[in-house]
Amino acid sequence: MTSLPITLTINGHRHELEVDPRVTLLDLLRERLDLTGTKKGCDRGQCGACTVLVDGKRINSCLALAVSHDGANVLTIEGVAHGEELHPVQAAFIAHDGFQCGFCTPGQIMSTLGLIAEGQAGDDPERIREGLSGNICRCAAYGGIVEAVLEAQQQLAKADRRTAA
Amino acid sequence: MRDFDYIRPATIPDAIAAAAEPGSAYLAGGTNLLDLMKGGITSPERIVDISRLPELSRIERLDDGGLRIGALVRNADLAYDPAFAKSYPAVAEALLSGASAQLRNAATVGGNLLQRTRCSYFYDTASACNRREPGAGCDALGGENRLHAVLGWSDACIATHPSDFCVPLVALDAVVEIEGKKGRRHVTLEEFHRLPGETPQRENALEPGDLIVAVRLPAEAASFSANARYLKVRERTSYAFAIVSAAAALVVDGGKIRAARLALGGVAAKPWRARTAEAVLLGADASEATFASAADAALADASPSGDNAFKIELARRIVVRALMSALSGTPERLPALPASPFSNIPGARHDA
Numbered sequence: 380m381t382s383l384p385i386t387l388t389i390n391g392h393r394h395e396l397e398v399d400p401r402v403t404l405l406d407l408l409r410e411r412l413d414l415t416g417t418k419k420g421c422d423r424g425q426c427g428a429c430t431v432l433v434d435g436k437r438i439n440s441c442l443a444l445a446v447s448h449d450g451a452n453v454l455t456i457e458g459v460a461h462g463e464e465l466h467p468v469q470a471a472f473i474a475h476d477g478f479q480c481g482f483c484t485p486g487q488i489m490s491t492l493g494l495i496a497e498g499q500a501g502d503d504p505e506r507i508r509e510g511l512s513g514n515i516c517r518c519a520a521y522g523g524i525v526e527a528v529l530e531a532q533q534q535l536a537k538a539d540r541r542t543a544a
Numbered sequence: 545m546r547d548f549d550y551i552r553p554a555t556i557p558d559a560i561a562a563a564a565e566p567g568s569a570y571l572a573g574g575t576n577l578l579d580l581m582k583g584g585i586t587s588p589e590r591i592v593d594i595s596r597l598p599e600l601s602r603i604e605r606l607d608d609g610g611l612r613i614g615a616l617v618r619n620a621d622l623a624y625d626p627a628f629a630k631s632y633p634a635v636a637e638a639l640l641s642g643a644s645a646q647l648r649n650a651a652t653v654g655g656n657l658l659q660r661t662r663c664s665y666f667y668d669t670a671s672a673c674n675r676r677e678p679g680a681g682c683d684a685l686g687g688e689n690r691l692h693a694v695l696g697w698s699d700a701c702i703a704t705h706p707s708d709f710c711v712p713l714v715a716l717d718a719v720v721e722i723e724g725k726k727g728r729r730h731v732t733l734e735e736f737h738r739l740p741g742e743t744p745q746r747e748n749a750l751e752p753g754d755l756i757v758a759v760r761l762p763a764e765a766a767s768f769s770a771n772a773r774y775l776k777v778r779e780r781t782s783y784a785f786a787i788v789s790a791a792a793a794l795v796v797d798g799g800k801i802r803a804a805r806l807a808l809g810g811v812a813a814k815p816w817r818a819r820t821a822e823a824v825l826l827g828a829d830a831s832e833a834t835f836a837s838a839a840d841a842a843l844a845d846a847s848p849s850g851d852n853a854f855k856i857e858l859a860r861r862i863v864v865r866a867l868m869s870a871l872s873g874t875p876e877r878l879p880a881l882p883a884s885p886f887s888n889i890p891g892a893r894h895d896a
Binding site: 422444499508509512 | 545547548549550552571574575578579582583591593595620624643644645646647649650781782783880881882
């Protein structure tokens with residue numbers, strides 16, 4: 380099979396690429412574009428380490444063919460901070476020890492961004508746990524992750540109020 | 545993954561023509577297909593990407609009071625559609641009890657119906673599986689089979705259908721709208737999935753090229769909205785397939801059951817409509833004793849296909865509890881853990 384031309388906007392940068400149709404979005408990010416923050420855990424949609432936002436929604440990039448997402452807007456962990464300034468979700472994960480080894484953390488943070496944007500969990504820890512059940516942490520830092528999500532939501536809500544005022 | 549041709553047709557007729565060729569597979573959300581391709585369980589020569597076909601992503605109210613859900617509507621978009629969740633709460637609850645948030649953002653209505661069994665022997669290409677390779681045999685028989693079917697199984701295959709979504713859908717008389725080379729036709733969801741018999745590889749009513757374009761719910765499906773629940777027992781609290789699940793929907797008036805729907809998940813190769821149980825419920829007192837009789841009727845023909853006799857008693861208890869939950873009323877908001885037995889359900893026993 381010959382390669383197919385696609386265009387992707389990744390972290391605000393437009394990329395024109397030729398891809399083998401078998402290449403997943405995950406492998407494209409890691410192997411072609413050196414965006415290795417997105418992790419390959421199970422590669423079968425079971426662990427969530429590869430979570431990215433596509434057109435604002437969290438998905439498993441390991442189960443997405445890059446060609447099928449031609450034209451999409453992709454946000455990876457590399458595009459979350461503003462320069463040296465951490466995103467409130469990143470800062471909250473550090474403040475609350477929301478990780479141990481760190482391998483699942485990019486996926487946890489991208490999934491948290493999706494969760495907050497969906498607006499379904501609110502400040503209910505049980506709804507947050509359920510909403511993040513697609514992200515496995517083998518170090519079991521779940522307690523800190525839930526605390527981090529709660530604080531990040533508060534920080535973001537405060538920032539929203541400041542913007543609105 | 546084996547090499548394949550990638551086609552992205554612009555119209556439904558183009559898609560059907562391309563997919564009618566041998567070795568073709570439709571790609572929508574891809575959450576099941578890519579997993580199967582990576583494992584070598586399926587190796588299509590041609591991928592027909594339908595994810596951008598126009599007109600298939602809409603949720604439409606029909607003039608007759610029914611609902612038409614486009615085949616490409618994402619699971620999360622459907623479950624979080626406020627009007628949908630209000631009219632068909634058990635369907636929304638089932639959707640949200642399935643998979644993970646990431647998968648629900650990608651997986652589609654049509655793909656959910658067409659997902660393959662999670663039987664581990666089907667997934668293991670070193671094992672014999674009649675569903676994957678007709679005539680090869682079934683290593684699940686006599687193997688690790690505590691999660692396998694207890695209804696409608698055959699010596700050729702004891703796998704279950706893994707969908708949560710399909711369970712309340714089949715209870716509510718959902719209809720699958722299919723477009724093929726000969727035009728458009730409607731098949732009830734109850735008839736859409738097949739039991740294995742001697743041909744477990746024939747999983748549903750689709751012919752080569754056939755495309756699911758929509759799923760319809762008839763007007764009557766919304767009449768159960770005040771008393772409809774989905775209950776699902778799994779081996780961990782979230783992000784797991786059902787061991788046994790049940791969708792229950794009632795219309796109760798003056799303590800009598802005026803209409804009843806019941807379906808089971810995780811027990812057969814298809815979402816299992818329990819019509820004999822519905823007949824027991826209809827006109828009877830809305831009581832735990834009635835529900836226990838209905839549960840006995842629902843499982844009357846059940847038999848273990850291996851080390852899974854426990855699922856029959858578990859299913860009886862889940863049926864009773866799902867009906868008790870439905871009777872106590874659809875909650876204003878879905879619980880934090882949708883369909884979970886660990887959610888606090890007023891009036892329901894917690895020792896099922």
